[in-house]
Structure formats: structure tokens, C-alpha cells
Amino acid sequence: xxxxxxxxxxxxxxxxxxxxxxxxxxxxxxxxxxxxxxxxxxxxxxxxxxxxxxxxxxxxxxxxxxxxxxxxxxxxxxxxxxxxxxxxxxxxxxxxxxxxxxxxxxxxxxxxxxxxxxxxxxxxxxxxxxxxxxxxxxxxxxxxxxxxxxxxxxxxxxxxxxxxxxxxxxxxxxxxxxxxxxxxxxxxxxxxxxxxxxxxxxxxxxxxxxxxxxxxxxxxxxxxxxxxxxxxxxxxxxxxxxxxxxxxxxxxxxxxxxxxxxxxxxxxxxxxxxxxxxxxxxxxxxxxxxxxxxxxxx
Amino acid sequence: xxxxxxxxxxxxxxxxxxxxxxxxxxxxxxxxxxxxxxxxxxxxxxxxxxxxxxxxxxxxxxxxxxxxxxxxxxxxxxxxxxxxxxxxxxxxxxxxxxxxxxxxxxxxxxxxxxxxxxxxxxxxxxxxxxxxxxxxxxxxxxxxxxxxxxxxxxxxxxxxxxxxxxxxxxxxxxxxxxxxxxxxxxxxxxxxxxxxxxxxxxxxxxxxxxxxxxxxxxxxxxxxxxxxxxxxxxxxxxxxxxxxxxxxxxxxxxxxxxxxxxxxxxxxxxxxxxxxxxxxxxxxxxxxxxxxxxxxxxxxxxxx
Numbered sequence: 001x002x003x004x005x006x007x008x009x010x011x012x013x014x015x016x017x018x019x020x021x022x023x024x025x026x027x028x029x030x031x032x033x034x035x036x037x038x039x040x041x042x043x044x045x046x047x048x049x050x051x052x053x054x055x056x057x058x059x060x061x062x063x064x065x066x067x068x069x070x071x072x073x074x075x076x077x078x079x080x081x082x083x084x085x086x087x088x089x090x091x092x093x094x095x096x097x098x099x100x101x102x103x104x105x106x107x108x109x110x111x112x113x114x115x116x117x118x119x120x121x122x123x124x125x126x127x128x129x130x131x132x133x134x135x136x137x138x139x140x141x142x143x144x145x146x147x148x149x150x151x152x153x154x155x156x157x158x159x160x161x162x163x164x165x166x167x168x169x170x171x172x173x174x175x176x177x178x179x180x181x182x183x184x185x186x187x188x189x190x191x192x193x194x195x196x197x198x199x200x201x202x203x204x205x206x207x208x209x210x211x212x213x214x215x216x217x218x219x220x221x222x223x224x225x226x227x228x229x230x231x232x233x234x235x236x237x238x239x240x241x242x243x244x245x246x247x248x249x250x251x252x253x254x255x256x257x258x259x260x261x262x263x264x265x266x267x268x269x270x271x272x273x274x275x276x277x278x279x280x281x282x283x284x285x286x287x288x289x290x291x292x293x294x295x296x297x298x
Numbered sequence: 299x300x301x302x303x304x305x306x307x308x309x310x311x312x313x314x315x316x317x318x319x320x321x322x323x324x325x326x327x328x329x330x331x332x333x334x335x336x337x338x339x340x341x342x343x344x345x346x347x348x349x350x351x352x353x354x355x356x357x358x359x360x361x362x363x364x365x366x367x368x369x370x371x372x373x374x375x376x377x378x379x380x381x382x383x384x385x386x387x388x389x390x391x392x393x394x395x396x397x398x399x400x401x402x403x404x405x406x407x408x409x410x411x412x413x414x415x416x417x418x419x420x421x422x423x424x425x426x427x428x429x430x431x432x433x434x435x436x437x438x439x440x441x442x443x444x445x446x447x448x449x450x451x452x453x454x455x456x457x458x459x460x461x462x463x464x465x466x467x468x469x470x471x472x473x474x475x476x477x478x479x480x481x482x483x484x485x486x487x488x489x490x491x492x493x494x495x496x497x498x499x500x501x502x503x504x505x506x507x508x509x510x511x512x513x514x515x516x517x518x519x520x521x522x523x524x525x526x527x528x529x530x531x532x533x534x535x536x537x538x539x540x541x542x543x544x545x546x547x548x549x550x551x552x553x554x555x556x557x558x559x560x561x562x563x564x565x566x567x568x569x570x571x572x573x574x575x576x577x578x579x580x581x582x583x584x585x586x587x588x589x590x591x592x593x594x595x596x597x598x599x600x601x602x
Contacts, residue, residue, distance in 0.1 A: 015504035016423030019415045020431065023479060026472050027431045031438030034449035050448070097333055109592075110585070111337045114344070117584035117591070119533030121550045122577040125557050126343040129350065129570060130363065140362040170343065178592055227440050234535040238554050255444040260540070265448065272444040283440050 035276065042269035050265055059270035069271065072249040075161045079250070080229040082165050083172075087225050088218070090169070091176030096206065098177070099184045109181075113174035120171065124238025127167035128154060154240055157247035164232075164239055164248060171235075172228065176221055183217030184210070219286060226282045230275055251275050351375060351571035358566055374565070378572035383562070384555040385544075391572050393545075394552030398532060398579075400463055401548055405470035406527045410520065413475055417482025418508050422494050432479070439476035443536055454541065466541045466548075470531050478523055481594075485519040486512060518590070525587050526594040529580040549576050 045055045063069050094112060098105055115123065130136045133152035141149045153163030187210055195205040211218075233252035240248045251271060259268030346363050351374050353367040361368075380390040387393075420428055450469065451460060459465035489512070497507045538548040547555070553576045557569045584591050 013423055013425045016419040016425050016428075019419040019423075019504070020425070020428060022412045022471075023416045023420075023435055023475060024431050026475050027434040027438060029453075030446060030450065030472050031434060031441060034446040034453075035441055037449045038445050050452075094336065097329060100329055102329060102333070106588075108333050108337055110588070112340050113592070114581065114584055115340065116595070117529055117580040118577045119535065119550050119580070121533075121535050121554050122573050123343075125553070125569065125573045126347055128557075129566060130343060130346055132363075132566075135358065135363055135566065137363075140364060143362060170340065174340070175595060178596060182596055223440075230442055233444075234550075237535070238558070241558060252442065252444050256447075259448060268444075269448070272442065272447075275442040276445045279440055279442060283437065287437070 038269050039273050039276070042266065042273045044266050044269075046265040046269070048263045048265070055266075059266045060274075063267060063270050063274065068246050068249055069251070069254055071246055072251045072254045075248060076229065076232070076250055078161050079165055079168070079232065080226070082162070083168055083229055084222070084225055086165075086169050087173055087176045088221070090173045091180050091221070092211075094173070094177040095180035095184055098181055109174075109178070112177060115171045116175045118171065120234035121238040123167050123171045124164075124235045124240075127163070127170070128239045131163050131166075155244055157244050160240060160244065160248040164236060167239060168232070168235055172225070176225065179217060179221050179224070180214070183214045186217075187213055219289065223282065223286050227279065230279055347570050347574045347577075351378075351567055351574055353567050355565060355567060374567035374571040375575070377565070377568045378556075378575055382556045382568055382572060384552055384559060387544075391549065391552060391556065391575055394547060394549035395575070397463075397542075397546050397552075398549040401466055401470070401538075402528060402531050404463075405467045405474075405531050406524060408467060409471040409474040409478060409527055410523050412471060413478030413523070414482045414513075414516075414520070415508065416475070417479050417484075418486050418512055419504075420479065420483045421486035422507070423504060432483070435476050435479060443473070447536075447540060451540070460541070461543045461546075463542070463546055466537060466546075469537050469541055470527075470534070473537070474527055474530065477526065481519065481523055481526070482516075485516055489515065521587075522590050522594040525583055525591050528583055529591075532579050 041050050041052075042059055043056060044051060044053050045058065046053070098108060102108070131138075131152065131154050133139065133155060138149060138151045141151070153159045153166070191209060191213070192205065195209060200209075231252060232250050233256070236242060236248055236250050236253055242249045242253055252275065255268050255272045255275065258264045258271060349366055350358065350363060352370050352372070353361075354369060354371050354373070357368060378390060379392050379395075381388055382390045419425075420432055454460040454465040454468070457465070457468075459468060493511060493515075494507065497511050502510065532548075533550060534548065535550045535554070538551045542548065542551075553572055556572055
């Protein structure tokens with residue numbers, strides 16, 4: 001009777017497997033399953049309810065022929081590029097300033113980072129108020145004598161996206177600063193000493209030594225900012241709700257509106273699949289750079 | 299001053315004793331001047347919110363938004379809290395506040411409980427394939443929510459959770475999992491392995507080690523996770539608007555409906571009071587937690 005049977009592999013370490021069930025479900029059902037479901041249904045002509053009536057790329061053709069989607073993409077591109085440039089420039093400059101062994105560093109950091117604790121809805125509404133042409137910045141500057149001064153980004157279709165950009169940058173640059181500051185602090189003090197011994201001016205040290213050394217931090221920041229840009233939604237909802245007209249629409253809002261308001265599911269799925277593709281375009285090269293080269297050292 | 303510029307220019311020529319530490323050197327004026335201007339810019343919206351919310355409407359129409367209130371009134375605050383209207387409902391923001399609290403508490407508790415056990419299993423009890431799922435989980439965090447929103451509606455409807463608080467709690471738990479699991483996994487991995495081994499030798503099992511050794515040792519990381527989740531869930535808008543019904547809308551959604559409602563006369567002071575009320579919870583957490591908040595958000599950025 002006392003045969004020694006090798007214990008079943010499945011029951012080895014069984015508690016850990018039970019503990020990991022939520023993770024496995026999240027990864028497989030939500031992240032993989034739901035994504036595949038959406039991509040598959042983006043090739044159907046689902047309207048009010050999802051159905052598997054395939055129409056090939058028709059939804060995508062319609063999508064790229066829709067003016068509102070093109071405006072959304074254009075807005076996202078402008079917002080994205082400006083937001084990347086400014087986040088990086090401002091974030092790095094602030095981090096460099098904070099790294100000069102200043103007094104009250106904590107106070108300054110606390111002030112610059114606090115918007116990041118606020119939601120996009122709050123951010124959007126505050127800036128909607130500040131940029132209000134009747135009462136906000138425009139009115140204040142007019143009242144001190146410049147009566148022809150115009151600055152009402154939220155009501156001017158041409159520049160409305162920059163009004164959103166101001167708010168987005170206010171909310172997010174503190175976070176980038178913190179990441180960059182962590183990167184700067186991670187740089188060996190000896191590097192600074194060596195460059196001082198060699199008589200290299202500080203700005204040159206930053207430009208030619210420190211910045212190249214911070215490549216991993218920059219890449220992390222790039223990925224985080226880009227992922228955030230694609231998701232921009234609540235900020236626009238709160239600040240302009242896509243207006244004036246459709247001048248400040250963004251892809252995320254297009255998806256939500258087609259799916260839940262216009263009940264045009266297939267179109268919404270196609271648009272969200274395009275969002276997914278844009279994220280993959282950023283993510284795959286990053287994953288390759290980060291993990292591809294040194295898979296063996298783990 | 300002339301003496302001062304000389305020191306700066308000769309500084310690079312060679313070491314000449316300790317660096318002079320004059321308080322008002324041009325460098326310091328530039329440095330602190332820039333930082334103060336930047337700090338003022340960042341503080342401005344908060345200041346405008348506070349000032350506007352304390353003024354009466356006549357004063358707002360006459361004055362400019364940056365001037366301090368002549369006559370301080372708290373009426374906008376009480377109106378925002380208990381009278382502001384969304385559509386036909388005029389109960390104010392308090393309803394949204396309590397909805398948010400009801401969403402927040404179970405979501406935070408559930409997501410942290412699950413993610414901590416999960417991170418512990420990944421750190422100390424690796425099983426075959428664990429890393430595959432973990433990698434999928436981390437990459438999943440970058441998928442735009444819009445891609446997964448509709449299938450989740452279907453799943454919640456099948457589970458009979460759609461439109462209920464329970465459904466939203468589940469959604470928050472799922473989407474909080476990548477970052478929290480990463481946080482806990484990295485933390486538990488950084489603990490000395492000898493501890494774990496010693497407990498194993500003494501006969502403690504999976505749950506025994508978790509509750510008696512890991513949990514008591516990792517209170518700081520639990521606080522970090524809590525900060526992360528409380529601010530994240532409180533600030534959520536997208537999930538709230540999709541997975542709940544109007545009478546269970548969280549505060550952010552209700553705030554947006556109040557401020558951006560097209561009916562009636564715009565009461566900017568009430569709007570700003572409402573905005574501040576919504577922002578005050580994460581702000582308190584931020585100012586109280588200080589460095590832990592920074593650690594929490596950096597945890598997502600710095601990979602382990």
C-alpha cells in the first residue's frame with residue numbers, strides 16, 4: 001500500500017497558486033481576453049449590441065474618413081509632442097535646480113508636486129476658471145490697461161488644445177521632476193568631482209556626461225508620459241468637453257462617445273484598437289530595449 | 299559684488315579653499331528667484347480656487363480672480379456641499395462624497411489584500427509560469443482602458459454586478475493590481491531571504507509566514523500602497539462614469555456634472571468650492587504623507 005507516488009505537480013506550492021488566482025484572472029481574462037475580444041469585434045458591424053458579423057476593415061475605413069476622428073488624432077499629436085517636450089525640458093530643469101543643494105528643497109518639491117495628487121477633473125475645472133475670458137487671465141490683463149489683449153484658448157478652436165496642455169503640464173510636470181531628480185541623485189558624486197577637477201563647466205557636464213548617463217530614467221519617463229498622453233480623457237471632459245464644437249476632441253473621448261452615446265459599438269472598438277496600436281508602437285521598442293538585450297541575467 | 303564675480307570666474311581655475319557661501323550671490327539669486335517664480339505658478343490655481351470660493355457672486359463679477367475677497371463668505375461652501383444641483387437632483391456634493399467613501403474603503407482594502415498576498419507569492423513562492431503572468435500583468439497596465447471597457451461591462455452584467463458599487467470595487471481591484479503587485483513583489487524581494495528560510499525551517503507555511511513575519515515587517519509599504527490607492531481611486535472619473543448609475547456616482551463625476559451643467563446661472567464661487575471639496579481629500583493625504591507619497595509614485599516608475 002505504501003507506494004511512494006510522486007506528488008502531483010499541480011498541488012506543489014498550492015497556496016501560492018491559490019494566492020495568484022486573482023493575478024492570473026486579471027492578466028488572462030481582463031488584459032488578454034478583453035483586449036482580444038475588442039480587437040475581434042472591431043472587425044464586425046456591431047451597433048447597439050456586439051455581434052460577430054464580420055465586415056473586414058470597413059470600420060477602420062470609416063474611422064479614418066471621419067472628420068472628428070482626424071481632429072482627435074491631430075489634437076493628440078499636438079498635445080502629445082508639446083507635452084513630451086515641455087515635460088522633459090521643464091521636468092529636467094526643475095530637477096537640476098532642485099539638485100543644487102538648495103535650502104527648503106522639501107518645500108519646493110511639495111509645492112511643485114501637489115497638483116499631481118489632484119484629479120484631472122479638478123485640474124480641468126480650475127484651469128477652465130482661470131482661462132475664462134470674462135473673468136480670468138484675459139480680463140485681469142485687460143483691466144490693467146491692455147484693453148486689446150486676447151487670451152481665451154478655451155473658446156478659440158485654433159488654440160484650444162494648448163489651453164488643455166497648460167492644465168495637463170501643470171498637473172504632471174512635478175511627477176516627471178521627481179523621477180528626474182531620483183535619476184540625478186543616482187549619479188555618482190565622483191563624476192561631478194572629476195569634471196570639476198578637469199575644469200569642465202557645469203552646464204557642459206550636464207549636457208555631455210550626466211544626460212547621457214540618465215538614459216534609463218529618460219526612457220522610463222518617456223514611457224510613462226506617452227502612456228498618459230494616449231489616455232487623456234477626463235481633463236478634456238472637465239475643461240472643454242471637446243468644444244468649442246469638436247475642436248478639442250481626443251481619441252479616448254471619441255471611443256467613449258461612439259460606444260456609449262451613439263451606440264455604434266463596432267466603430268468604438270475600431271477606434272480603441274487604434275489606441276492600442278499606438279501604445280504598442282511605443283511599448284514594444286521600449287520592452288525590447290529594456291528586457292530584450294539582457295534576458296539572461298535574471 | 300565685483301569681488302563676488304571675481305571669485306566665480308577664478309573658481310574654475312583651481313581649488314582655492316572652501317567655496318564661498320554668500321547668501322546673496324548672483325547664483326543664489328538666480329536659483330531661488332527661479333524656484334520661487336515656479337512655486338508661485340504652481341500655487342496660483344490653488345490660491346484662485348480658495349479665493350474664488352470665499353467671494354460672493356457680485357464681487358466675482360466686478361473684481362478680478364486674483365484679488366483676495368473683500369467680504370469673506372462661506373455660503374458657497376455650504377451650497378456646494380448640500381444644495382448644488384445635478385440635473386433634477388439638488389442634494390449637493392455631499393452625496394458624491396459619501397458615494398466615493400463607500401467606493402473607496404472596500405476597493406482599497408480588497409485591492410491591497412489581494413495584491414500583497416500576490417506579491418508575496420511572486421517574491422517567495424515562485425511557481426512555474428508565475429513570471430509569465432506577472433509580465434502580462436505589468437504590460438497590461440499600459441493598455442488604454444478604452445480597449446477593455448466594453449467587455450468588462452459584459453462581464454459585470456453576467457456577474458450581476460453592473461451598475462452596483464460591488465462592480466466598481468471589482469474594477470478598481472483589477473486595475474490597481476499591476477502597480478500594487480509590482481510594489482509588493484519588489485518590497486518582499488528586498489527583505490532578507492534568511493528570514494523566510496528560518497521560518498520555513500521552523501515549520502511555518504504559506505499563510506503563517508505571511509501573517510506572522512511578512513505583514514508585521516512591511517507596514518511602511520502598506521502605507522505607501524494605501525496612499526497610492528486612495529488618491530488613485532478617489533480621483534478616478536472614467537470607471538465611475540461607466541460602471542455606476544447616477545445615484546451612485548462618485549464625487550469626481552458629480553463634480554463635473556455640477557460645474558459643467560448647462561442649466562441655470564453659473565455660480566463660479568460654488569463651483570470652485572465644489573472643486574476644492576473634491577480635491578481636498580487627496581491633498582490632505584498628500585500633505586500629511588509627504589515623502590511616502592513620493593515613494594509611492596516613484597515605485598511605479600523605478601522598476602525592480
